[in-house]
Amino acid sequence: MSDFITEAAPAEGQPSDSQPRKDSQTASEFIDSQLQLEADAREALPFSFDHCTYPLGPLRQSVFSCITCNPPPESPSDPYAPAGVCYACSIACHGEHTLVELFNRRNFSCDCGTSRLPATSPCTLRIDPATGMKGPVHSQAAAEGNTYNKNFRNRFCGCGELYDPHQQKGTMYQCLGLATESDGGCGEDWWHPECILGLSRDWYIPTIQLNFKQETPVVRSPESDDEANEKQGHPVPPGFPDEDSFESLICYKCVSTVPWIKRYANTNGFTYLVHKDTLLGDAARSHTNNESTTHSSARVLGLSKTEETLDCSTMSRKRKAEEILDTGSFSPKKPKSELEESGLLSVLPPATCHMAKFSTPPGESISLLASDQDFRSRFCRCPDCYPSLSKYPQLLEEEEVYEPPMSEDGDNAEGGGSVGTGSLLDRGEAALSNVDRVRAIEGVMVYNHLKDKVKSFLQPFAESGQVVGADDIKAYFEKLRGDAEAIRAAAGGAAVAGGDGAEGGDDNRREQSGY
Numbered sequence: 276m277s278d279f280i281t282e283a284a285p286a287e288g289q290p291s292d293s294q295p296r297k298d299s300q301t302a303s304e305f306i307d308s309q310l311q312l313e314a315d316a317r318e319a320l321p322f323s324f325d326h327c328t329y330p331l332g333p334l335r336q337s338v339f340s341c342i343t344c345n346p347p348p349e350s351p352s353d354p355y356a357p358a359g360v361c362y363a364c365s366i367a368c369h370g371e372h373t374l375v376e377l378f379n380r381r382n383f384s385c386d387c388g389t390s391r392l393p394a395t396s397p398c399t400l401r402i403d404p405a406t407g408m409k410g411p412v413h414s415q416a417a418a419e420g421n422t423y424n425k426n427f428r429n430r431f432c433g434c435g436e437l438y439d440p441h442q443q444k445g446t447m448y449q450c451l452g453l454a455t456e457s458d459g460g461c462g463e464d465w466w467h468p469e470c471i472l473g474l475s476r477d478w479y480i481p482t483i484q485l486n487f488k489q490e491t492p493v494v495r496s497p498e499s500d501d502e503a504n505e506k507q508g509h510p511v512p513p514g515f516p517d518e519d520s521f522e523s524l525i526c527y528k529c530v531s532t533v534p535w536i537k538r539y540a541n542t543n544g545f546t547y548l549v550h551k552d553t554l555l556g557d558a559a560r561s562h563t564n565n566e567s568t569t570h571s572s573a574r575v576l577g578l579s580k581t582e583e584t585l586d587c588s589t590m591s592r593k594r595k596a597e598e599i600l601d602t603g604s605f606s607p608k609k610p611k612s613e614l615e616e617s618g619l620l621s622v623l624p625p626a627t628c629h630m631a632k633f634s635t636p637p638g639e640s641i642s643l644l645a646s647d648q649d650f651r652s653r654f655c656r657c658p659d660c661y662p663s664l665s666k667y668p669q670l671l672e673e674e675e676v677y678e679p680p681m682s683e684d685g686d687n688a689e690g691g692g693s694v695g696t697g698s699l700l701d702r703g704e705a706a707l708s709n710v711d712r713v714r715a716i717e718g719v720m721v722y723n724h725l726k727d728k729v730k731s732f733l734q735p736f737a738e739s740g741q742v743v744g745a746d747d748i749k750a751y752f753e754k755l756r757g758d759a760e761a762i763r764a765a766a767g768g769a770a771v772a773g774g775d776g777a778e779g780g781d782d783n784r785r786e787q788s789g790y
């Protein structure tokens with residue numbers, strides 16, 4: 276079919292222009308733009324979202340909290356029944372809702388379609404046991420093994436700050452989560468660097484800072500501070516290690532629930548940060564077992580060197596959904612170490628206890644940092660230590676993260692893919708292939724008949740280069756339906772009836788306006 280141009284109808288009283296307008300678009304241009312939009316959507320959401328993970332049981336998977344379906348109370352102390360949904364349900368069932376992205380959560384089952392969410396927000400992806408059909412499912416029993424923390428209220432870190440992805444600056448770090456909130460840990464919470472050290476969020480705001488070398492106050496310009504923060508983002512507290520110098524974090528809350536892990540603070544591959552209850556008046560410190568270690572740059576320096584270490588380097592924001600897909604958070608997990616992949620960790624004979632050689636653990640409240648991915652191989656697995664270590668699978672080996680299957684490419688000939696993927700044309704052809712053969716033939720015959728009529732209508736416009744206006748199309752389809760004369764007759768009849776009413780006819784009935 277020849278390309279044609281559609282445009283909005285000209286305003287009343289204005290002549291129709293035969294030249295294409297700025298808002299005109301050819302059919303091929305519209306189709307190309309539609310395909311590009313669909314390609315962009317597949318790139319942003321490359322995984323299929325046609326299956327809820329609830330039937331799969333507890334998994335380590337990406338979890339979202341729906342604030343629209345389950346709004347939290349304003350006060351953090353008020354009771355709240357949190358709920359989390361899987362990746363597929365976050366799109367298919369809650370795609371137009373306000374979601375809080377919690378990233379990967381351990382041993383979690385999707386709460387969509389369960390009693391933790393209102394029945395007015397059912398799961399459209401699961402099979403309803405009562406009907407045997409897909410969705411809508413609601414009020415099913417929620418999984419008993421799920422654990423929740425304040426992140427489901429959209430509050431993060433030890434400071435309990437509400438998270439706004441459009442305003443948040445700086446990097447946040449997720450703890451391995453050795454204990455839940457109810458057990459005294461953090462439950463895989465996300466932490467600000469300054470909160471790990473025990474500083475306040477606004478530790479950098481004071482306009483007067485003592486110069487300890489000169490013992491005289493140094494006045495800092497608020498304007499210069501604002502300009503620096505605008506350019507550089509949220510400042511990193513003095514001495515906090517560079518984000519590339521460590522691999523994993525165990526926050527001070529979780530460390531306090533596992534006292535034996537503090538003994539690794541002075542060992543190879545681990546760095547620790549002292550948590551202070553005071554503000555900038557105390558120095559946050561870090562210790563390593565070797566001054567010449569390659570990770571010595573990760574040590575936290577004392578406040579006496581604030582002038583040298585106050586590096587307000589630009590930090591990336593906490594990753595958003597589109598950034599996750601770009602950086603591969605849903606892609607295969609990081610490669611295991613050669614020792615882990617070889618399986619030798621599970622077959623090596625127990626050795627003598629390494630912890631007997633460790634020095635006395637620090638007495639302060641500390642957070643533990645692992646310098647690389649091989650930190651799990653450094654935990655002692657002797658007969659005395661292994662029972663305590665085995666309670667924490669995340670310390671034994673890197674955890675598998677569930678990933679939904681990839682969506683099929685929308686350009687494939689089958690028109691496959693998950694619900695909502697593939698081009699509109701492919702999905703139409705796929706639907707047509709499932710129609711009864713007799714109806715399909717009849718539909719094709721009607722389509723060909725209509726196509727011939729529309730082609731004959733558009734042919735003169737294509738030959739003359741004239742723009743096809745909205746009025747032209749409307750008039751043509753009125754004629755095609757055979758109701759053009761009826762519409763004109765009805766308009767004329769209404770005018771006559773209006774005239775009769777003005778003359779005071781005997782009929783007291785009046786037609787109610789539809790406008």
